[in-house]
Amino acid sequence: MPFSESQIEAFSSINDGSAFWKKGPKALDDIVTWQRIIRLDAVRMNAEWVPYSPSQANVSDEETSKVARKAGLSDDEHLETCRRYHAARLVSILEAYALYDPDTGYCQGMSDLLSPFVALMDDDHQAFWCFVSFMRTARHNFRLDEVGIRRQLNGTSDIIRVADPELYDHLVKIKAEDCTFVYRMVVVLFRRELTFEQTICLWEVIWADSTAMRTGKGVGEAQKKKKAPPTNDLLLYTIAAAVCRRRKFIMENCKGMDELLRECNAMAGTLDVWQMLDDARELVSRVHGRRPETPT
Numbered sequence: 001m002p003f004s005e006s007q008i009e010a011f012s013s014i015n016d017g018s019a020f021w022k023k024g025p026k027a028l029d030d031i032v033t034w035q036r037i038i039r040l041d042a043v044r045m046n047a048e049w050v051p052y053s054p055s056q057a058n059v060s061d062e063e064t065s066k067v068a069r070k071a072g073l074s075d076d077e078h079l080e081t082c083r084r085y086h087a088a089r090l091v092s093i094l095e096a097y098a099l100y101d102p103d104t105g106y107c108q109g110m111s112d113l114l115s116p117f118v119a120l121m122d123d124d125h126q127a128f129w130c131f132v133s134f135m136r137t138a139r140h141n142f143r144l145d146e147v148g149i150r151r152q153l154n155g156t157s158d159i160i161r162v163a164d165p166e167l168y169d170h171l172v173k174i175k176a177e178d179c180t181f182v183y184r185m186v187v188v189l190f191r192r193e194l195t196f197e198q199t200i201c202l203w204e205v206i207w208a209d210s211t212a213m214r215t216g217k218g219v220g221e222a223q224k225k226k227k228a229p230p231t232n233d234l235l236l237y238t239i240a241a242a243v244c245r246r247r248k249f250i251m252e253n254c255k256g257m258d259e260l261l262r263e264c265n266a267m268a269g270t271l272d273v274w275q276m277l278d279d280a281r282e283l284v285s286r287v288h289g290r291r292p293e294t295p296t
Contacts, residue, residue, distance in 0.1 A: 034098050034106040035072075041111040042090040043076050047083050048196045049119035056122065059085045067092075089118050093128050100132065107142040110135075112191040116200060137210070141187045152186045153179045155233055159240040162287045167247045174256050181260040185239050190271075198273040202238065205277060209234045228281040229288060237287075241279035242267060
């Protein structure tokens with residue numbers, strides 16, 4: 001399929017941050033805001049990806065300075081070389097994406113979703129197009145009307161209601177049944193709760209389930225073997241599983257939204273991704289009969 005004119009323009013702008021100014025899809029104020037937030041978010045990204053990307057971990061100071069200049073970074077000198085390089089690549093690709101998809105532009109959290117692609121791919125163009133493909137399913141997380149987020153929060157709430165009515169009743173009692181306390185998990189797909197390696201594992205399993213649902217492969221096989229079928233909502237089942245695993249603490253100690261938020265934030269760095277996925281599959285089996293899904 002040939003690239004459209006807008007795709008070619010965005011694609012060519014990846015390695016030249018100044019191109020972001022040449023064609024503003026929205027008001028200049030929006031563009032300035034995007035640039036400012038992109039740079040702040042890019043610089044704050046940690047370096048946990050380094051062991052998985054030796055080529056970028058060993059990038060030279062000269063190459064890093066060159067890439068940083070192109071990205072227009074000027075407040076990253078305090079970072080170690082590999083983190084400066086990573087930040088500069090994030091800036092260039094995110095600015096290109098903001099031009100490619102001006103309706104979405106840039107919102108906080110998108111840098112978290114892009115970072116693994118940049119870490120695992122040395123080529124900016126490849127990372128950009130992979131991110132574009134990924135955002136086709138994730139961009140609804142960044143809509144101003146929050147329709148996509150609300151659908152997923154409601155879905156998570158529904159899973160908990162069916163799988164653990166007692167826990168759900170407690171959430172209703174403390175006016176937290178809308179599940180807004182897992183908002184961050186939904187928006188960035190557990191990226192801030194899991195390590196780099198765990199994030200990649202979880203995303204690959206989620207993508208595999210979505211592919212199985214789209215193609216229909218694996219659905220019938222799961223039914224024959226009486227296993228949990230694939231689902232388009234594995235992320236939501238995984239979030240619900242993480243919450244249900246802490247049901248005792250939540251029911252005994254969480255009396256309002258503030259306590260729930262603290263408990264969810266405290267999950268970061270403590271989760272076992274494989275245990276969480278096993279729990280999620282159990283929830284799928286428990287809920288699936290009441291809310292069947294069909295391939296899309």
